[in-house]
């Protein structure tokens with residue numbers, strides 16, 4: 001066995017000019033699903049049409065699949081193959097949040113849907129060919145880094161796939177809760193969704209920066225860029241069909257497709273590439289759903305104002321409980 005040397009992560013010496021900033025921003029954004037109260041949405045849920053409920057459940061089911069894949073495979077594979085120990089630490093934190101994301105949809109489901117309905121959604125996820133295509137495609141690039149002869153090109157494609165998942169593939173699903181929230185419906189559940197959107201926003205930027213670092217070292221940049229663009233195109237075609245399948249019955253297909261293209265351009269920018277999709281206008285109700293005063297999702301913005309956790313923890317000691325019983329007479 002070779003004598004491999006193991007390094008300890010040293011945060012006193014920056015690995016790059018962004019890991020520290022992303023570490024801090026990620027921690028500022030920490031949240032857990034159980035601190036939200038989606039049961040406030042019960043009346044709103046009852047007021048939705050059968051078709052709208054059906055689309056909502058499918059949208060959340062699809063999102064659950066993507067966050068499951070990201071927490072179990074995407075982040076761990078990337079963590080194992082990037083060089084910087086500080087980047088690995090940031091990714092590990094993000095990985096934990098992916099598990100919270102994946103769980104949080106269940107927190108919404110369990111409030112609004114019956115056990116049978118929930119089982120139907122998870123069954124639908126397993127059988128939906130477009131969702132399975134998304135997962136299979138992204139997963140194949142994640143697993144590419146584990147080949148015995150894997151190169152930096154494989155790492156670049158895994159990072160690129162991750163950016164596509166974070167910055168592009170989620171948005172056909174995010175559209176509906178944001179659109180409903182923009183009109184005052186399902187608002188409490190949307191607070192959870194908006195926390196996820198805010199997290200995915202920094203995940204896409206961070207993984208994009210690592211991808212750009214790897215890209216700089218490649219000899220065949222143009223070839224790899226084209227390879228990335230062809231994966232994007234393949235997934236884009238699939239997103240169009242997925243969108244038609246789940247949104248036609250509620251008449252939102254055109255708007256969702258536009259939102260998908262808008263986010264496709266964001267994914268490209270996160271990779272350091274030029275936007276390629278023509279976007280006329282994103283449905284203002286969706287942007288309204290994102291931009292209520294309760295939540296900010298812009299990078300480096302503060303924590304949302306509707307959720308404040310204590311960031312400074314003071315550990316209590318036994319002495320703290322010894323009250324001074326001396327009474328002045």
Ligand code: MN3
Pocket residue numbers: 067070097098101102196199200
């Ligand atoms: Mn996530």
Ligand code: MN3
Pocket residue numbers: 070098166199200203
């Ligand atoms: Mn993510």
